[in-house]
Structures are given as structure tokens and as C-alpha cells.
Amino acid sequence: MINKIQVGKIINTHGLKGELKVLPLTDDPQRFNNLNKMYIDNKEYIIEKVWYKKGFPIITIQNFNDINDVLIFKNKYIYITQEDMIELEEDTYFIFQIKGLNVVTVDGIEIGTIKDVLTPGANDVYVVKGKDKEYLIPAVKEFVKEIDLEEKKMVIMPIEGLLE
Missing domain, CATH: 2.30.30.240 (PRC-barrel domain)
Incomplete structure (x- = not known):
């Protein structure tokens, strides 16, 4: 996972339409709003939709619209590239x-x-x-x-x- 940063863990599916419940591994859970793509097992996926339920991001991946299609992602980590990192304030670090x-x-x-x-x-x-x-x-x-x-x-x- 060179040059990729872990930002979340898929802890479950949500509903029957292929949505994923994510545990944010970041100080700013809203940061998922600005992502267009993510990586799971070093493979790129396009993010179609993000919304929040009880503080957890719920993510829909493009072309995945059934619970049976996304079960393989359960307990996997979400990564982003350094170019998708958010800007930090001075004297703060990842x-x-x-x-x-x-x-x-x-x-x-x-x-x-x-x-x-x-x-x-x-x-x-x-x-x-x-x-x-x-x-x-x-x-x-x-x-x-x-x-x-x-x-x-x-x-x-x-x-x-x-x-x-």
C-alpha cells in the first residue's frame, strides 16, 4: 500500500442496495464528502454517493447496487492517495x-x-x-x-x- 493513506474501515453493509457502513479513521468524518475515488485491496473504486447515519459515513460504490455484491468488502480498509489528502493546519500532521x-x-x-x-x-x-x-x-x-x-x-x- 505504498503512497496510500488509510482513512476508514468498512464495518458492515447498510440496507439491501449495496451501501457500505464505514468507521472513519480520521479526525474529520465529513472528509468522505470530498472523495471521488477510494482504494480497497489496492483496487480503485469510484464513489457514487456518501451520506451519514449516526456519525458513520454510508458509501455507495459505482456499479455496486446489491448487498450481495458488497459483502466482500466487509472488514476491509479504505485507502486514498496522497493527492486526495486534506490540507492540515500548520504544525499538525497525519x-x-x-x-x-x-x-x-x-x-x-x-x-x-x-x-x-x-x-x-x-x-x-x-x-x-x-x-x-x-x-x-x-x-x-x-x-x-x-x-x-x-x-x-x-x-x-x-x-x-x-x-x-
Whole structure:
């Protein structure tokens, strides 16, 4: 899935006319309104219609108009290309851009690599795999001083106890 970004998971069918119920894997579930195409199992599909029920996008794929035609998509992930990504505000990033960054302190001490991003609530938390242990770094400006995607580096200012 090179150069494709996961934006949703098909969790069920909806009705008998081939509609798909999607669990959004994005901060903005309305972002499906602006998509014309999507990828499932690396195959392109044209989106015919999107509407919402109880916060879940309901998607109709072109030429799929029967429940029996879309059962194969259940539990599959929806991907988009980078050209279909939404524009983010300054100093905000997609999770796929953060994963894999090397984490160093402002003093140049290497901490490890970001292996996951947790989204528990008020702010994200970076899971950093160090040599001997994992660290949880809150994704707030107080700790994260710089993110350089070209250098694949995040610079943090740890407070006492953060890296223990």
C-alpha cells in the first residue's frame, strides 16, 4: 500500500442496495464528502454517493447496487492517495507522517523511534521505542519542540520523570 493513506474501515453493509457502513479513521468524518475515488485491496473504486447515519459515513460504490455484491468488502480498509489528502493546519500532521520519526532531546540525546500514536482524548500520545523500554510522550508543544519530516526527526524537551 505504498503512497496510500488509510482513512476508514468498512464495518458492515447498510440496507439491501449495496451501501457500505464505514468507521472513519480520521479526525474529520465529513472528509468522505470530498472523495471521488477510494482504494480497497489496492483496487480503485469510484464513489457514487456518501451520506451519514449516526456519525458513520454510508458509501455507495459505482456499479455496486446489491448487498450481495458488497459483502466482500466487509472488514476491509479504505485507502486514498496522497493527492486526495486534506490540507492540515500548520504544525499538525497525519499519523503516518509521525510514525517512524527518530526522537531526540533538545540536548541531542537519542531516545528512540515513534512506533505508534495513541489518541486517548485531549491530546495524542507518541509511543517511542527506545533501546530498553518504551516511552509515552504527550503530543503537546510543552514537550515537542520541533518536527522535521525531511530529517525524519522529532525534538523533545523532556521534563523530569518523562523518560524514566
